[in-house]
Amino acid sequence: MLARVATFAIDGVQPRQVWVEVDIRAGLPAFTVVGLGDTAVRESRDRIRAAILNSGFKFPDGRITANLAPAFLRKAGPGFDAALALAVLAASGQVPAQALTGYAVFGELSLGGELRDSAGVLAVAEGARRAGCTALIVPRSRAREAALVEGLTVVAVASLRAAAAVLDGGSPPPLPDGPAQNGARSARPPDLAEVHGHEVPLLALEVAAAGGHNLLLEGAPGTGKTMLARRLPGVLPPLTRTEAIEVTRIHSVAGVHADGLITARPFRAPHHTISPAGLAGGGSPPRAGEATLAHRGVLFLDELSEFQRTSLDALRQPLEDGHVTIVRGQQSLRFPTRFMLVAATNPCPCGFAGVDDRCSCGEAELRRHRRRLSGPLLDRMDLLVDVRRPADQELRAPPVTSSAEALARVSEARDRQRHRLAGTGAACNGEMDARMAGSGARLDDYAADELGRAYRVGLLSARGRHRVVRVARTVADLAGREDVTRADVLLALSLRQRAGVEVPGVS
Amino acid sequence: MSVRGACDDCVARSWLLARIAGHLDVARNRVPALLELGDDDLIAELAGRDEAAVRAELDAFDADGYRTRCTEVGLELMCRCDPGYPASLWSLPAEPAVLHVAGGTGRLRDLVEGHVVAIIGARRASPYALENARSLARGIARANVTVVSGMAAGVDSAAHEGTLEASGRTIAVLPSAPQRAYPAAARSLYRRILTAGVAVSELGPDVPVRRWMFHARNRIVAALCAMTVVVAARQGSGALTTAGLACTLKRELGAVPGQITSPLAWGPHQLIKTGARLVTETSDILIPAFGMAPLRDFTPPPRLLVPSHLQPLFDALADGLDPPQAFDEAGLDAEEGLTQLAVLELGGHIRRQPGGRFSIAG
Numbered sequence: 097m098l099a100r101v102a103t104f105a106i107d108g109v110q111p112r113q114v115w116v117e118v119d120i121r122a123g124l125p126a127f128t129v130v131g132l133g134d135t136a137v138r139e140s141r142d143r144i145r146a147a148i149l150n151s152g153f154k155f156p157d158g159r160i161t162a163n164l165a166p167a168f169l170r171k172a173g174p175g176f177d178a179a180l181a182l183a184v185l186a187a188s189g190q191v192p193a194q195a196l197t198g199y200a201v202f203g204e205l206s207l208g209g210e211l212r213d214s215a216g217v218l219a220v221a222e223g224a225r226r227a228g229c230t231a232l233i234v235p236r237s238r239a240r241e242a243a244l245v246e247g248l249t250v251v252a253v254a255s256l257r258a259a260a261a262v263l264d265g266g267s268p269p270p271l272p273d274g275p276a277q278n279g280a281r282s283a284r285p286p287d288l289a290e291v292h293g294h295e296v297p298l299l300a301l302e303v304a305a306a307g308g309h310n311l312l313l314e315g316a317p318g319t320g321k322t323m324l325a326r327r328l329p330g331v332l333p334p335l336t337r338t339e340a341i342e343v344t345r346i347h348s349v350a351g352v353h354a355d356g357l358i359t360a361r362p363f364r365a366p367h368h369t370i371s372p373a374g375l376a377g378g379g380s381p382p383r384a385g386e387a388t389l390a391h392r393g394v395l396f397l398d399e400l401s402e403f404q405r406t407s408l409d410a411l412r413q414p415l416e417d418g419h420v421t422i423v424r425g426q427q428s429l430r431f432p433t434r435f436m437l438v439a440a441t442n443p444c445p446c447g448f449a450g451v452d453d454r455c456s457c458g459e460a461e462l463r464r465h466r467r468r469l470s471g472p473l474l475d476r477m478d479l480l481v482d483v484r485r486p487a488d489q490e491l492r493a494p495p496v497t498s499s500a501e502a503l504a505r506v507s508e509a510r511d512r513q514r515h516r517l518a519g520t521g522a523a524c525n526g527e528m529d530a531r532m533a534g535s536g537a538r539l540d541d542y543a544a545d546e547l548g549r550a551y552r553v554g555l556l557s558a559r560g561r562h563r564v565v566r567v568a569r570t571v572a573d574l575a576g577r578e579d580v581t582r583a584d585v586l587l588a589l590s591l592r593q594r595a596g597v598e599v600p601g602v603s
Numbered sequence: 604m605s606v607r608g609a610c611d612d613c614v615a616r617s618w619l620l621a622r623i624a625g626h627l628d629v630a631r632n633r634v635p636a637l638l639e640l641g642d643d644d645l646i647a648e649l650a651g652r653d654e655a656a657v658r659a660e661l662d663a664f665d666a667d668g669y670r671t672r673c674t675e676v677g678l679e680l681m682c683r684c685d686p687g688y689p690a691s692l693w694s695l696p697a698e699p700a701v702l703h704v705a706g707g708t709g710r711l712r713d714l715v716e717g718h719v720v721a722i723i724g725a726r727r728a729s730p731y732a733l734e735n736a737r738s739l740a741r742g743i744a745r746a747n748v749t750v751v752s753g754m755a756a757g758v759d760s761a762a763h764e765g766t767l768e769a770s771g772r773t774i775a776v777l778p779s780a781p782q783r784a785y786p787a788a789a790r791s792l793y794r795r796i797l798t799a800g801v802a803v804s805e806l807g808p809d810v811p812v813r814r815w816m817f818h819a820r821n822r823i824v825a826a827l828c829a830m831t832v833v834v835a836a837r838q839g840s841g842a843l844t845t846a847g848l849a850c851t852l853k854r855e856l857g858a859v860p861g862q863i864t865s866p867l868a869w870g871p872h873q874l875i876k877t878g879a880r881l882v883t884e885t886s887d888i889l890i891p892a893f894g895m896a897p898l899r900d901f902t903p904p905p906r907l908l909v910p911s912h913l914q915p916l917f918d919a920l921a922d923g924l925d926p927p928q929a930f931d932e933a934g935l936d937a938e939e940g941l942t943q944l945a946v947l948e949l950g951g952h953i954r955r956q957p958g959g960r961f962s963i964a965g
Contacts (some may be wrong), residue, residue: 296937314959333747490927
């Protein structure tokens with residue numbers, strides 16, 4: 097007898113419908129799974145046999161052939177277990193085969209027959225709705241995530257037995273209510289009200305948040321670069337519903353997400369030993385890298401100069417295009433990567449160059465350090481700011497601002513940008529391309545003059561010029577000005593300091 | 604004498620130094636005295652077990668081959684028997700036998716006939732020191748003085764750069780192999796120096812650099828110049844050796860002061876205490892060295908006038924405060940401060956330095 101169940105494979109972060117077909121006929125007992133599955137899929141045969149028996153069903157005698165169609169698509173991971181098991185039960189008449197029509201099934205099985213936590217449920221649910229399924233069977237621990245997709249009956253069950261009961265005509269168990277318990281994420285990011293002094297970096301942080309600009313913080317060890325960067329998510333406007341779904345889908349597929357909807361902007365801070373594939377995505381099957389996990393949020397690279405050159409180079413396409421295309425074997429996958437890059441670095445390997453005469457680095461070390469920092473990545477930084485040790489009286493002074501105040505200003509500035517940029521494809525000034533920065537920034541005559549002057553005296557490169565225009569536009573947006581004024585351009589120029597990392601004093 | 608202007612004996616001497624360069628490095632503390640020895644004594648003193656071999660090689664030495672090799676790599680030779688050999692080098696107890704010159708011996712002769720001043724100092728120097736080296740070099744170059752330095756990173760390079768900024772001519776005295784830049788990182792500077800200046804060394808085109816050669820080089824720098832100016836030097840710096848040599852050779856010696864707490868200013872301050880001239884501007888070099896009154900055309904154009912509303916910030920920066928401190932001092936908030944900073948920078952009043960500090964543009 098033949099049975100068919102719909103399920104989904106995850107290709108990058110996109111669902112692809114897969115039909116699980118099971119055929120049982122008389123013959124020597126055997127169980128084969130065909131259809132380009134990986135090791136986890138091949139091993140599922142043993143899990144399924146045990147799960148079926150331990151759930152009190154009978155494992156059919158005879159020759160069982162399971163096919164995962166379409167056969168050209170590579171299938172990885174244990175998410176096909178539940179669909180395979182239910183198809184086996186349907187093919188052997190232990191659940192009514194016609195009951196599976198309109199259902200999609202997703203989840204890993206334990207030997208005892210429980211449906212285990214599985215990665216990528218949100219993507220599967222979206223795929224199920226798009227494919228026209230009416231109901232989706234998922235592990236109970238992922239109920240909230242699946243329920244984010246409207247127009248789909250979510251049957252969140254804890255075991256194979258319970259799933260069979262629903263297919264037999266039982267009513268689905270009620271969805272667990274209450275907010276998802278993702279403890280780590282609900283914790284508020286640290287607040288700017290705890291920061292004393294650091295007036296200039298705070299200003300830069302606010303401008304960066306308001307315009308979605310990439311930011312480089314440079315300073316001696318212990319001056320507060322990391323401390324400042326960690327406070328950035330608290331100043332960013334919350335994710336919109338669409339963005340939140342997008343982020344949740346990515347994190348769910350990557351398996352770094354508990355359940356429910358992610359509402360806070362991601363903040364990813366990979367260690368500097370990360371490989372290019374870890375940063376930009378890769379591997380086989382291709383998986384999302386940190387750049388994708390930071391989508392719609394912040395990618396923080398601490399100790400930028402310690403990262404491998406190849407890793408940093410891998411970030412170029414993601415930064416420029418907002419997505420990364422990974423090609424492995426016959427697969428070509430696209431991962432979204434619209435993140436804000438925040439990097440921190442010491443001015444030299446020992447960290448004290450330019451601060452005082454304590455610096456103990458040799459010439460060669462300094463040169464190597466600067467060479468690592470300069471180049472393509474630095475070109476893509478809008479804001480380059482020095483973080484210096486605050487003076488004693490600054491530490492005793494009241495904090496400059498709080499996250500709530502800054503967030504209010506940032507949100508207002510973002511609203512202005514959204515209006516102005518509506519229909520251009522960019523959501524904030526940091527996403528404007530050179531052409532838009534040229535035509536859409538609305539510089540008044542004085543501002544344009546000043547910019548021209550900076551270019552003529554050699555303070556700016558051609559690319560740097562566009563960067564400064566973008567930042568000046570954000571400064572004007574923060575101040576609520578329609579046109580960019582001369583003062584905005586000047587401030588933007590100062591916020592794009594280059595000497596520490598680009599010009600080695602005398603070369 | 605051959606067309607290429609170096610006699611066989613002198614070329615052989617040059618070859619000999621290269622041949623026993625390793626031995627000299629071992630005895631580098633005695634190098635000044637060793638260089639005074641004749642060929643035979645030098646071999647006897649240093650060569651040890653190699654003595655016979657070195658003597659044999661010296662006897663069989665092919666001076667023409669050596670000269671051809673130099674021509675191949677674009678070096679011209681000038682030996683001490685040449686009438687054009689810089690007379691100032693004769694005051695050395697052990698003048699270099701041959702000068703290997705990139706850029707042409709004619710040009711070298713031209714340059715050393717005029718006024719020559721050395722500006723030297725630390726490799727790892729502060730922005731303040733670099734800016735001083737640069738602007739002093741620029742100033743004296745405008746007065747047609749040739750600036751001599753060692754092309755090392757830091758102050759030396761800044762001195763060459765300053766000269767080039769003023770379209771002046773400059774001599775780089777290198778430890779060895781002057782047909783290419785040493786250090787290699789100074790490649791672009793080296794190319795620009797050679798457009799109107801020269802690079803010179805005592806040792807030949809294929810001799811790897813060794814530590815003793817820096818001492819040997821320093822004596823050439825000191826002897827070539829009427830005055831040596833030390834811009835920044837830590838305790839034990841090579842620049843101080845050069846200064847000492849200049850003193851012995853009865854040359855003028857100048858030093859640029861710094862903050863008394865800065866290790867980089869230790870050297871200059873010691874020199875000033877022992878009688879070196881205090882150098883704060885171009886005329887402090889031009890007057891004692893050449894009795895030259897700084898002519899109007901020669902002085903750098905007067906510093907651009909800082910707009911009055913920017914003066915408080917400018918003054919604070921000139922006092923050596925970093926930007927946040929300077930904003931505080933001038934009573935500005937971050938936004939206004941950064942804006943004014945950009946105006947000052949665009950106006951060429953200040954120059955941004957690594958580490959986020961600013962120096963006053965000279």
